[in-house]
Amino acid sequence: MYQGKGGPQREAKTFVWLIALCAVAGPDCRAARSATVLFCPFDSLAGWSVRTVGAGEAKIEARAEGNPCLAVFAHRASVLLSRRLPVDQLRGSRVSVGCLMRTEGVVAGPQKTSVAKIHLAVVAAGRVEHFAARLGEDSRWGHQGFTVDVPAEAERVILNLGLEGCSGRAWFDQLLVRNDRRGVYPLDLSPVANASHDQLGLDAFPQGTIQWEGIPFQIADPLQCPGGDCLRLKGIDHPDWPAATAAPIRVGRGATDIYILHGVLGGRQKSPTPCAMWTARFAGGHDAGLSVFEGRQVGPIGSTEDLENWRVAWRGEDETGRPITLGVTRWRLYANQPLLELTCRAYHGAPPVIVAVTVVEEPPPSEVESEVESFDEMGEAAGDGALYP
Structure with missing residues (x-):
């Protein structure tokens, strides 16, 4: 200096x-x-x-x-x-x-x-x-x-x-x-939303802003978002669905944790391969990744049991009284540079359904x-x- x-x-x-x-x-x-x-x-x-x-x-x-x-x-x-x-x-x-x-x-x-x-x-x-x-x-x-x-x-x-x-x-x-x-920022998923919950056969679905352990999640409004209120990717039973987000999800701020509200349609108890893979791109050009495995980082929509890194955060019921659930996965980041954007792509497993993503920024050291x-x-x-x- x-x-x-x-x-x-x-x-x-x-x-x-x-x-x-x-x-x-x-x-x-x-x-x-x-x-x-x-x-x-x-x-x-x-x-x-x-x-x-x-x-x-x-x-x-x-x-x-x-x-x-x-x-x-x-x-x-x-x-x-x-x-x-x-x-x-x-x-x-x-x-x-x-x-x-x-x-x-x-x-x-x-x-x-x-x-x-x-x-x-x-x-x-x-x-x-x-x-x-x-x-x-x-x-x-x-x-x-x-x-x-x-x-x-x-x-x-x-x-x-x-x-x-x-x-x-x-x-x-x-x-x-x-x-x-401490900063908490629900991300806007409307640019990448590609389905509405009724298209997926879900009779109940969260609306507006929901809270889970102090973390807010903003659900896309299907009346204002042409793509729908969630993001679905292809899986074993739906190979014709999109393979990845249509565009990066913009962040543009510091981030220490990412919380993903999601589930899979169908799903297996344990899977040897991930059903989805997330990539975080930081200023400076480096990336970080999260592999999402069924039975560990994500559970079936309707499961009421918490997993290793998937906690049931929202519950509803269909017309017959069967549960419809979504869970939260926490992704811890280790980077000093601002987070620019997120992308997600399907790999090999049940079809993932992403409903909301929230970024948390803890105070800098x-x-x-x-x-x-x-x-x-x-x-x-x-x-x-x-x-x-």
């Missing part, structure tokens, strides 16, 4: 400008109510205000592996992107800000702050505190970030990144802002200490590189 040379420098004018710039920035459509506050893969500049002073530009371009990222160029200039964060999700919490960054030929300007940066301005009680991670010269792709304790009386929180008063190039990708709370600098509203240093665990 670039630390600069010499004593503290004044940057009040710059930060006043950044705050004024963000006054017109709109809310982010991907903002969540807890845990992940913002995840930006930089596939567009939507939601950002861009200010260029001098010769420079900001644009979206492809990384070597083809994924998009933000590219910023400046020649003795400032190119900064800004947006206002939802302060109600940040007040009174410890907030972590992290991003992948790369620099090339960054020549620092006259001030200590005149390099590539990720910056957070917190407005509270008539004062502005500034926190930043900075990078200069040449560096490979790597994670840069910091944590901040946002006061309960915070009025505005503004995020900025780019090049300030310097020359060179910088790239940014996979920006993630998280608080220290404390980050490794990194040196960051904070400034008051006049640009004076608030300390010699305060440490935030």
